[in-house]
Amino acid sequence: xxxxxxxxxxxxxxxxxxxxxxxxxxxxxxxxxxxxxxxxxxxxxxxxxxxxxxxxxxxxxxxxxxxxxxxxxxxxxxxxxxxxxxxxxxxxxxxxxxxxxxxxxxxxxxxxxxxxxxxxxxxxxxxxxxxxxxxxxxxxxxxxxxxxxxxxxxx
Numbered sequence: 001x002x003x004x005x006x007x008x009x010x011x012x013x014x015x016x017x018x019x020x021x022x023x024x025x026x027x028x029x030x031x032x033x034x035x036x037x038x039x040x041x042x043x044x045x046x047x048x049x050x051x052x053x054x055x056x057x058x059x060x061x062x063x064x065x066x067x068x069x070x071x072x073x074x075x076x077x078x079x080x081x082x083x084x085x086x087x088x089x090x091x092x093x094x095x096x097x098x099x100x101x102x103x104x105x106x107x108x109x110x111x112x113x114x115x116x117x118x119x120x121x122x123x124x125x126x127x128x129x130x131x132x133x134x135x136x137x138x139x140x141x142x143x144x145x146x147x148x149x150x151x152x153x154x155x
Contacts, residue, residue: 106141
């Protein structure tokens with residue numbers, strides 16, 4: 001191989017390296033991360049809104065960063081919500097710990113079966129959770145952090 005031919009191969013390799021690196025880095029960003037970031041931004045502004053009825057919309061309640069600490073003073077945001085019978089609520093866990101939103105008695109950490117998000121992972125949202133159809137006040141808590149308490153009023 002001639003010297004000029006070798007130099008051409010080296011130059012072509014040097015040109016390809018940045019392209020290969022750029023392509024590799026693009027592949028490292030999972031689409032779920034991008035989607036979650038946009039979800040968090042979109043819902044955080046609506047976190048203090050009162051929910052609309054059954055088909056009219058969803059209410060979002062935030063589990064803020066630091067809410068897994070008993071001494072942190074952070075709780076569900078908003079603490080109290082009012083929704084229509086059968087409305088859906090989404091809990092947005094912005095904390096770095098697992099949480100739940102489970103109806104029942106927080107003093108005894110006893111669920112009552114009215115609603116339960118199940119485990120909501122850190123930086124994840126619960127599936128839409130249907131609220132009871134009977135009017136009333138429903139206390140809920142985190143089964144992993146029972147000091148984390150909120151109230152849903154159905155009317």
